[in-house]
Amino acid sequence: MTVAAYAVRMTTNADEPQPRPRRRAPAGAAVLREDVTEAIRAAVFEELAAVGYARMSIEGIARRAGVGKTAVYRRWRSKLHLVLDLVSAIAVQGLPAPDTGSLEGDLRLLYEVTSRALRHPVASQILPDLQAEAARNPDIAEALRKALREGQDGVAKGIVAAAETRGDLRPGTDHALALDLISGPLYWRSVVIRSPKLPKGYLGALARATAAALKAL
Amino acid sequence: MTVAAYAVRMTTNADEPQPRPRRRAPAGAAVLREDVTEAIRAAVFEELAAVGYARMSIEGIARRAGVGKTAVYRRWRSKLHLVLDLVSAIAVQGLPAPDTGSLEGDLRLLYEVTSRALRHPVASQILPDLQAEAARNPDIAEALRKALREGQDGVAKGIVAAAETRGDLRPGTDHALALDLISGPLYWRSVVIRSPKLPKGYLGALARATAAALKAL
DNA sequence: GGGCGTCGGAACGCAACCGTTTCGTCGTGA
């Protein structure tokens, strides 16, 4: 499941500080109930977006999920494990590599997907938060790095490689710099500047400019 | 005082969890003592880098600064006011606009300055943290936006304008997009990827590629 | 020279979480 997918489901019940109506619904059996697990997962995303990793508490998660603390501790040993598990889960799903036949076309497609994911406030709230936390916690940093490598960065790498074999880029192109040029601007605009909406034609112009930059390497 | 300057001073005594030896040094007079104020300011930076805004506590700041909580509360009403004050103070000092006569040269100079500032771990730790917090707190967002406008973004804007009048860029250039192209990649590399060290020639190549991107707009 | 106000220190009551334990309930798989 993608971040975006989580975000969509979340918008239905995010930001409810008060206790859920859910009343002691069904009780359990001798097996961890998947619906409870899922409720916790969703609650973590909501909580993460609402208060951030540092302020997030197990009690708060359980409260929001409408479950007992025990249900959480039965599954994860700590807040850290919980978040690492979620981030890793997101990292698993690889994005399909675009193949339009041209560098600019590939970039355009990548930007389309990326900007759609970043458009969800939840994603763009959680991302910088985990990113800041990563500066202090190597485990989070590693998980995030992995997620990035298998997502945005992986796709970008594929695009560069394809363009290189195609002859659109010089063979000696600095790949690391290329990835920075590709991923930087949209992240800056969406997450740092936090521009609410990208103007019409922005992604196209961005793709064109970036392609030009890469060819100048 | 710049972030970098703070960073330098900080490296001397950051990450000392234990109580300072400082023993009930001099007592005060009927005036706020500037050295105490400065000690608090420095402590806030250290604390911000060490634990982040969310986890930062007034008690922790006072402890680190070797002062009483009262000294802090006497100056600022809350953690938020304290941080806003600091961010604003940084925002005040404008960077000088580069003027090398060429777009690429100007960019190169800007990157030199920016990367030097971001090289300090303290700055690159504090930045994403405040940035994440800004997503939740409009006041912080505003302060950060202002600091950015008077810093990196302001300089970039000047560079674009100069290039435009010089004829290096087309008159109709999308300024917002131009700023994203200029600022995004280095931020991505330094703060998101957290690359410890930029390889030789990186900034030059980045400036060249970015200039090419801008000219393609 | 004296008073005002800051200094660090300590304590206040309050609140939130921590991680664990105990409890009665209850559904499911053997």
Next chain:
DNA sequence: TCACGACGAAACGGTTGCGTTCCGACGCCC
């Protein structure tokens, strides 16, 4: 049919920070 174990709820003692209020010490400014 029935025991196992997950369920929500509540409470445990401990820690941390909140924001405020005292306190005695001290020294700058009038």
